[in-house]
Amino acid sequence: xxxxxxxxxxxxxxxxxxxxxxxxxxxxxxxxxxxxxxxxxxxxxxxxxxxxxxxxxxxxxxxxxxxxxxxxxxxxxxxxxxxxxxxxxxxxxxxxxxxxxxxxxxxxxxxxxxxxxxxxxxxxxxxxxxxxxxxxxxxxxxxxxxxxxxxxxxxxxxxxxxxxxxxxxxxxxxxxxxxxxxxxxxxxxxxxxxxxxxxxxxxxxxxxxxxxxxxxxxxxxxxxxxxxxxxxxxxxxxxxx
Numbered sequence: 030x031x032x033x034x035x036x037x038x039x040x041x042x043x044x045x046x047x048x049x050x051x052x053x054x055x056x057x058x059x060x061x062x063x064x065x066x067x068x069x070x071x072x073x074x075x076x077x078x079x080x081x082x083x084x085x086x087x088x089x090x091x092x093x094x095x096x097x098x099x100x101x102x103x104x105x106x107x108x109x110x111x112x113x114x115x116x117x118x119x120x121x122x123x124x125x126x127x128x129x130x131x132x133x134x135x136x137x138x139x140x141x142x143x144x145x146x147x148x149x150x151x152x153x154x155x156x157x158x159x160x161x162x163x164x165x166x167x168x169x170x171x172x173x174x175x176x177x178x179x180x181x182x183x184x185x186x187x188x189x190x191x192x193x194x195x196x197x198x199x200x201x202x203x204x205x206x207x208x209x210x211x212x213x214x215x216x217x218x219x220x221x222x223x224x225x226x227x228x229x230x231x232x233x234x235x236x237x238x239x240x241x242x243x244x245x246x247x248x249x250x251x252x253x254x255x256x257x258x259x260x261x262x263x264x265x266x267x268x269x270x
Contacts, residue, residue, distance in 0.1 A: 090116030
């Protein structure tokens, strides 16, 4: 199974419209507030830090480049070619590699695994961005990428995030400027229960090795200047020993 053409086109349209300016995308917060915080949770649970690191759903590569300074082989993958163009333009030195990947297509995931071998994977908010029928295939693709020795770090909006996002969307002034394109292109996060996230991963043959609550920091602010943070849960998963 692979993503619908409508969904692929929605992401292409979003990234074609997006500015290349740092922080212009709602979720594209600076690495010290995102990837660096996540790495502190992820790194102690890695079975083999020398494995390639895949930033799954890398977008414009902001977090990918952070990881490229810390791991020997980092590759950013995304569904949208337009996102990868932003990533390459922002990485003229080629710190990381970038390639198009539909992670819901298990054949594509298995092909990349055949090239790289087992990999560690970083995935931020991707499961909630998927359409419902693509969530289990995504978890299966994730399992294919990590193989037997890899680990995956996921951070996904928690059940409490729905009320926060609805409040932002239904504000009398309209949604914040950086959130508006997300709704306009039809790629707003769907509501997935915390239990359903775990169920998808378990069905893919993965075991939860660590979990906790952690806000998902955005680049947007409220009218009083407060940074918007979305309630989220993080998980580290891998194959059972």
